[in-house]
Amino acid sequence: MSPKRFFPGVYALEGESGEALATLNLTPGRRFYGEQLVTVDGVEYRTWNPYRSKLAAAIRKGLGVMPISRGDKVLYLGVASGTTCSHVSDIIGVGGHVWGVDFAPRPIRDLIEGLAKHRDNVSPILGDARRPRTYSVNVPKVNGIYADVAQPDQAGIVVENARVFLKSGGWAVMAVKSRSIDVTKAPQRIYAAEIEKLREGGFEIDESLELDPFEKDHALVVSRLKP
Ligand SMILES: C[S@@+](CC[C@H](N)C(=O)[O-])C[C@H]1O[C@@H](n2cnc3c(N)ncnc32)[C@H](O)[C@@H]1O
Incomplete structure (x- = not known):
């Protein structure tokens, strides 16, 4: 299933443990703080944890x-x-x-x-x-x-x-x-x-x-x- 778009550049990914917020990874293959990298239809997203980020x-x-x-x-x-x-x-x-x-x-x-x-x-x-x-x-x-x-x-x-x-x-x-x-x-x-x-x-x-x-x-x- 295609990710649901919340805002331009901000998505919700369906996963086994529910929906995860994510952004499009500007630097594919690279993670910065232990977030997950998820590829859907050839596009890489980085999951975005609401317990780690107020935005x-x-x-x-x-x-x-x-x-x-x-x-x-x-x-x-x-x-x-x-x-x-x-x-x-x-x-x-x-x-x-x-x-x-x-x-x-x-x-x-x-x-x-x-x-x-x-x-x-x-x-x-x-x-x-x-x-x-x-x-x-x-x-x-x-x-x-x-x-x-x-x-x-x-x-x-x-x-x-x-x-x-x-x-x-x-x-x-x-x-x-x-x-x-x-x-x-x-x-x-x-x-x-x-x-x-x-x-x-x-x-x-x-x-x-x-x-x-x-x-x-x-x-x-x-x-x-x-x-
Ligand atoms: C809650 S943390 C920021 C977390 C970060 N915004 C994030 O979401 O990834 C607050 C930061 O503000 C910095 N800070 C506090 N007072 C400041 C000031 N007067 N000038 C610059 N940085 C300040 C602290 O050093 C600390 O790194």
Whole structure:
């Protein structure tokens, strides 16, 4: 059976243990973090685990519109060793590019060795997402920002980076980890406050999804910078 298409470049594969989310593998034969490679009708897919990636969890939770498109230029804040980034790289394809920022040297080293060496559309940047001007020489204007930094000021970081890098009408996808902000408050109050900060920063909110049971006390917010 042909894979079911969720969004351009994102599929559901039928397997013995049910349906698995997957992206088209941009570098056939190569896997990056223990995911499975599955070939259907001569096309290779990489399975995408919603317990390992908040974007995959959001798709599983019913994401309505996938903001990331083929050919997009993406600034990824909190890229770590590149688990989700590898699927973003699949979705944007050879015509797109992702600049991945992380302030921890070890994951950046793993990103270089594990992913960027094998893909021309991924550029790692060792940098602090709270100080976008420090990497502005390395990153052009982008179509979208994906942020997963697990910091107390997650929305503020998105807004500051958007001022420097995001094109008018561009998208921002922000993962919110409520426990990084305040363990004493209800997660829903924290999500609402972060969303308000995005609005104040000039964003319109498209969608907000809670990611339980894949990620406890996390939400993913999809927004667009008003033209
Ligand atoms: C939850 S992990 C990211 C996982 C990754 N997005 C994925 O799905 O594969 C959060 C990452 O954000 C990074 N981080 C936290 N604060 C940061 C900052 N101010 N600047 C850059 N990276 C930051 C951490 O080093 C960590 O690697």
